Amino acid sequence: MKIIAVTNIKGGVGKTTTAVNLAYLAAAGGARTLLWDLDAQGAATYTLQVEPGARLSARKLVAGRREPQEAIVASAYPRLHVLPADVSYRNFDVHLAARKRPTERLLKMSRTLREDYDTLFLDCPPGISLLTENVLRAADALVIPLVPTPLSLRMLTQLRAFVATEGWGDLKLLPFFSMVDRRRSLHRELIEGTRAEFPDLLATEVPYWSEIERVSVRRAPMPVIAPSGEAARLYQQLWAEVEARVGQQEPAPSATTAPVEPDWIAGDFAAAVEPAPNGIPGRTH
Numbered sequence: 001m002k003i004i005a006v007t008n009i010k011g012g013v014g015k016t017t018t019a020v021n022l023a024y025l026a027a028a029g030g031a032r033t034l035l036w037d038l039d040a041q042g043a044a045t046y047t048l049q050v051e052p053g054a055r056l057s058a059r060k061l062v063a064g065r066r067e068p069q070e071a072i073v074a075s076a077y078p079r080l081h082v083l084p085a086d087v088s089y090r091n092f093d094v095h096l097a098a099r100k101r102p103t104e105r106l107l108k109m110s111r112t113l114r115e116d117y118d119t120l121f122l123d124c125p126p127g128i129s130l131l132t133e134n135v136l137r138a139a140d141a142l143v144i145p146l147v148p149t150p151l152s153l154r155m156l157t158q159l160r161a162f163v164a165t166e167g168w169g170d171l172k173l174l175p176f177f178s179m180v181d182r183r184r185s186l187h188r189e190l191i192e193g194t195r196a197e198f199p200d201l202l203a204t205e206v207p208y209w210s211e212i213e214r215v216s217v218r219r220a221p222m223p224v225i226a227p228s229g230e231a232a233r234l235y236q237q238l239w240a241e242v243e244a245r246v247g248q249q250e251p252a253p254s255a256t257t258a259p260v261e262p263d264w265i266a267g268d269f270a271a272a273v274e275p276a277p278n279g280i281p282g283r284t285h
């Protein structure tokens with residue numbers, strides 16, 4: 001099972017819209033897919049019109065007293081299941097912090113899903129928290145919607161430095177530009193500059209279109225709303241890129257190949273999350 005997290009420190013950048021569309025496309029392509037809505041706001045759950053069944057609190061999940069399977073619900077689409085958000089997820093960090101090895105709980109919880117699913121999508125809340133570090137540890141890839149602003153790019157630099165510092169060479173970072181308005185010269189300039197600095201950014205750009213905004217109003221993925229439209233085609237292209245990168249084998253991670261970044265960059269990001277306890281091995285799958 002591959003774990004793909006859709007994440008960004010910033011809110012309102014298109015994470016949920018991306019997670020819903022990519023999860024739909026993964027399932028449509030034949031993969032047994034689970035979308036875990038980790039955001040207490042429950043936007044992904046709402047968008048896929050899923051009614052939560054059994055209530056599964058963050059406290060019980062994190063403590064291992066309940067299994068994620070108990071709350072999984074089928075969506076209206078073949079092979080696409082949803083683990084709905086619970087309002088208690090707003091306190092995820094409190095419960096994580098109370099456990100031993102607090103940064104590895106999500107990885108542990110996801111292990112029981114391996115038999116049943118080929119792909120697990122995580123729709124993450126904005127912010128940097130202990131839950132974020134759990135996501136970084138558990139995921140095989142991070143899909144990062146980037147609105148072209150100087151701050152988004154700074155975040156990407158910090159995140160890369162943090163991942164390198166932790167020695168997580170096998171974690172794939174898949175940023176792409178989201179909510180792009182190519183009529184704006186600032187967007188065009190920032191995109192060009194960032195692509196020069198980070199040549200491995202995904203090629204697909206998702207524009208700021210009211211058609212895409214309707215995903216949250218119509219409460220269905222783009223390929224369902226307008227299967228032959230340009231927006232659906234763009235999400236298909238985005239998924240094809242993500243799928244190809246996630247499936248790619250990379251050389252074994254080596255601490256010596258980690259890029260050297262100024263301390264303050266890595267420090268900035270690391271300070272916001274719980275430090276990994278000593279003696280804990282790196283990300284293991």
Ligand SMILES: Nc1ncnc2c1ncn2[C@@H]1O[C@H](COP(=O)(O)OP(=O)(O)OP(=O)(O)O)[C@@H](O)[C@H]1O
Nearest residue numbers: 011012013014015016017126207208209212213216
């Ligand atoms: N490409 C787009 N063009 C126009 N509107 C969009 C686009 N992508 C998302 N939106 C709209 O922008 C708003 C925020 O999108 P979304 O909920 O996907 O972002 P998010 O990063 O998950 O937000 P949050 O941080 O609150 O979880 C929603 O109203 C959504 O419909």
Ligand SMILES: [Mg+2]
Nearest residue numbers: 015016039043
């Ligand atoms: Mg969201």
